Amino acid sequence: MDDSTAQTPERTAEATAGPELADLRVAVIGAGNMGGPVVRTLLAAGVRPAHLRIANSGPASSERAAAELGATAAASRTEALEDADVVVLGVKPYQILDLVAELRGDLPAGAVVVSLAAGITLAQIEQALPEGSPVVRAMPNTPISVGEGAVGLMRGTAVTAAQRELVHALFSHAGVAVDITEDQVHAFIAAAGSLAGFAFAIIEAMTEEAVRQGLKRDLADALVQQTLRGAATMLLESGTHPALAKAGVCSPGGTTAEGYAAFEREGVRAGLAATMAAAAERSRQLTED
Ligand SMILES: NC(=O)c1ccc[n+]([C@@H]2O[C@H](COP(=O)([O-])OP(=O)(O)OC[C@H]3O[C@@H](n4cnc5c(N)ncnc54)[C@H](OP(=O)(O)O)[C@@H]3O)[C@@H](O)[C@H]2O)c1
Missing domain, CATH: 3.40.50.720 (NAD(P)-binding Rossmann-like Domain)
Known part of the structure; x- marks a missing residue:
């Protein structure tokens, strides 16, 4: 190849x-x-x-x-x-x-x-x-x-x-x-094949919290799904780096900056990385079995 x-x-x-x-x-x-x-x-x-x-x-x-x-x-x-x-x-x-x-x-x-x-x-x-x-x-x-x-x-x-x-x-x-290449398939599984499943889990978790915060379930579903789709579409269409897009919505002392601090404090970034790494590692194991 x-x-x-x-x-x-x-x-x-x-x-x-x-x-x-x-x-x-x-x-x-x-x-x-x-x-x-x-x-x-x-x-x-x-x-x-x-x-x-x-x-x-x-x-x-x-x-x-x-x-x-x-x-x-x-x-x-x-x-x-x-x-x-x-x-x-x-x-x-x-x-x-x-x-x-x-x-x-x-x-x-x-x-x-x-x-x-x-x-x-x-x-x-x-x-x-x-x-x-x-x-x-x-x-x-x-x-x-x-x-x-x-x-x-x-x-x-x-x-x-x-x-x-x-x-x-x-x-x-x-x-x-x-x-x-076949060497890349493990990373591909982490970034696309299995990622769809992780995306569903993330959407589900965010929706549950939106409901806990007081939104009706159908409204929570619509808001979370549309916002994630919109965020992905913005990046796809503009080519903007996600870190820049994130900085653009973190006003000083604002709600997003506060939420983002919790995102890092609670280890969400590390958790996502570990999730993807586990999928890639499992793919490597399956290939070696
Ligand atoms: N699920 C994913 O997200 C995903 C992602 C990437 C790759 N894959 C790959 O896709 C493949 C299928 O996974 P899956 O999740 O789709 O499994 P699945 O839902 O269990 O589907 C397997 C299909 O194979 C059929 N089947 C079983 N034995 C058969 C036989 N002897 N002859 C003809 N058909 C037979 C089953 O028919 P019955 O319904 O009649 O039992 C079923 O339609 C796997 O190799 C997996 O690695 C899956």
Whole structure:
């Protein structure tokens, strides 16, 4: 893989149009908590619902997921793979290598395999597939389902430039899609993959305090969520450093300065850093297991 460390994130929906996706056939094996949002972003990018076949652990589950996501249920994993140009693997990491071994005979020649599994390397997946199979690891987060997420893309040794472009086109409505190296995936998980979960926890904690301070819950929900979205949008649109934006709202002797002093005193910054570091460390452990 080439060195892509200097890549600047680009808002994917604003990226220039890539390859035509309407004729592409995609199989998603495992459309659960993460595979589901991936299905939504692939459909938003232009894959036709009739061409996006889902196979979960059984037909009833595949039907349920397909109905909820607006795609097509396959009767079996084998049927999902028929004529597939791209195969997305959304099962749990511990299942993926057995699944790849089981599916390898049914994989259409040249199909690009996209693994969502944390902790399973490109080399491990490549080894389980026929030599020369194009493999991509995608590390997404759940906000991709509303076009406001992030996905880190890692390419195996056999992936061509056209296949790279194809995978970027598939994630063109995810929010931000960037090429990363496998070494960077642990930091990416801390800063995007798992960060969505931490953001939900932070929002929940802030909302509870807003309620404790006397706001009705629906108002607290709206104020916290809108303010965090607005703060992120301001930074994204202006490119302002967050420390400068923070200084701009801390008037001398004012409420924000007082609150910010408590933020530091109570160790919130250190707690956030420890939270992200723990996620990155767990990712490293999972890869070594
Ligand atoms: N959750 C996240 O935020 C996140 C973020 C980044 C990456 N990931 C990665 O995404 C992958 C899936 O995680 P998840 O949280 O989405 O798990 P999940 O919600 O449990 O989804 C797993 C899916 O796999 C299906 N499945 C299980 N066994 C299968 C089989 N033998 N054949 C076909 N489908 C099968 C399940 O179907 P049933 O529903 O029928 O059991 C389910 O739809 C993992 O590898 C994880 O590392 C997750």
